Every structure is written in C-alpha cells, then in structure tokens.
Amino acid sequence: MPESSERGQRLAARYQQGGDGSGRHSEIASGPGRLLVTLYGIFTVGASSRSLYQLSTRLHEAPLAYTLSAVAAVVYAFITLALVRGGEGARKAAVVCCCLELLGVLGVGTWTLLDASAFPDATVWSRYGMGYLFLPLALPVTGLWWLRRSRRTG
Amino acid sequence: MLTPLTVTLAVAALALAAWCGHAAYRDQPTKDWHFLGMAVVTLLALVQLVIGIVQLARGQEPADGTLLFVSYQIGIVCCVPVVALMSLTERTRWGSLTVAAGALVLAVLQVRLYDIWEGVGA
Numbered sequence: 001m002p003e004s005s006e007r008g009q010r011l012a013a014r015y016q017q018g019g020d021g022s023g024r025h026s027e028i029a030s031g032p033g034r035l036l037v038t039l040y041g042i043f044t045v046g047a048s049s050r051s052l053y054q055l056s057t058r059l060h061e062a063p064l065a066y067t068l069s070a071v072a073a074v075v076y077a078f079i080t081l082a083l084v085r086g087g088e089g090a091r092k093a094a095v096v097c098c099c100l101e102l103l104g105v106l107g108v109g110t111w112t113l114l115d116a117s118a119f120p121d122a123t124v125w126s127r128y129g130m131g132y133l134f135l136p137l138a139l140p141v142t143g144l145w146w147l148r149r150s151r152r153t154g
Numbered sequence: 155m156l157t158p159l160t161v162t163l164a165v166a167a168l169a170l171a172a173w174c175g176h177a178a179y180r181d182q183p184t185k186d187w188h189f190l191g192m193a194v195v196t197l198l199a200l201v202q203l204v205i206g207i208v209q210l211a212r213g214q215e216p217a218d219g220t221l222l223f224v225s226y227q228i229g230i231v232c233c234v235p236v237v238a239l240m241s242l243t244e245r246t247r248w249g250s251l252t253v254a255a256g257a258l259v260l261a262v263l264q265v266r267l268y269d270i271w272e273g274v275g276a
Contacts, residue, residue, distance in 0.1 A: 053225070
C-alpha cells in the first residue's frame, strides 16, 4: 500500500519535528498552553450551557444579550479546539479567533457601558467581563501572547 | 441548601488553590498530597450534590429554577477531577497552576450556587 506508507513517513517526520520531548502534539497545548486550554474549556462549557439555557427558555427577554452570549460560546469552543489540535493552521485560526474575541470583549464592553438599556440581562462580555473577574478580557491577550511565542520558527 | 457546607467547600477550594498556586510558584508539579487535597474537595462536592438532590426531592425549590441549580451542581462536581487529570498529563508547574485555577473557579461557582438557591441577583 503506497499511500499508507507515505502517510506513515509523513507522521514520522512530524513526530521527529517535535522531538525535543514536547511530543508531536505541538507545543501549543502544553506548558502555559495547558492552563490556557483549561480556562478556554471552562469558558466554553460555561458560555455554551448558559446561552443554551437562556436561548431556549427566555429568548424574548433579552435577545441581543443572549445571542451575543451564544456567539461568544462558539468563539470559545473554536479556540479551545484549535489550541488542543495544535499545528500551524490551527494556530493561525486561533490567532484570528483571539482577535475576534478581544474585539468582542472591547466592543460589547463599551456598548454595555454606553447603552445599558439595550441589555436587560448581562452577557459574558458585559462591562469587559467584570462579572467574570475580567477573565474574558485577560484570556485573549494571554492567548495572543502565547500563540505568538509558540510560533514555529522552522 | 446547606449553607455551612457551601462555605466549607468554598474555603476548602480556596485553600487548595493557594496550595497548588504555591507549588506552581516553587516550580513544582502536583504531588500525591495535592491529589489527596483534590480528592477531599471532590468528595465535599459530591456530598453537596447528594444533599442538593435530596432537598429537591423533598419539594424544596431553588429561587432561580431547578435546571440551573442542577447544572451548576454538576459543573461543581466535575471541576476538580478535570483539572486533576490535566495536571496528571502536564507534570510541570503549569499543571499545578491549572489545578489552582480550577479550584478558584469552584469557589466562584459556590457563590453563584448560593445566589441561585436564594434568588439573589441574576
């Protein structure tokens, strides 16, 4: 089977690339990255279950806030996946999403301060994530820093 | 809901966070004693879950809804075991810091759980 042996060689090459002990699983998800993955995982679970609950039980109360929470949940889920998967493509995608997330936090945060009446209920990103110890603001910044640092120089 | 247990669990979680945070500060991975601490916190969370279910079964109702209350309880029980697994596969200071973060989240969830039961805030 020529195809499978080719694939095997590719895998072996990939394995050797990360042969400094950090493993083939790319260094994005290890070290400080592990903490980042955990936090993003927690936010994914939190934001998605929250928005599922809110969208399914009382969408009419604050449609804008709940929809934004759902968007945040999708962004978090995507970044978590990208961090776990690793690799250059996933890294680039994660960078884009972290920027999106940062824009979201800053945008929605400012919006909630300027026009509080548009939000009868809070979103994850309200007031720059104050209800979540400002973690929603700290995460994308840390994420971008980490993704930049772990960029492969090869 | 049993308020003393909620407070105990929150304090235990904060202590665990401080302990593992200290390990991370000293550049150490989590050790057997830390896992014992995690086990204690998880056990407390399980007791809380059982008490919560018993109270629901006896007809008491959380102010913000049963579904929300039960989801939070499940999240609380899963919190520490998940970060414990993470620290098992990440044998560096970052594993310790991950456990500290998970324990902090648990403490915050205790406050939220209390709010949901009493009906304070959102």
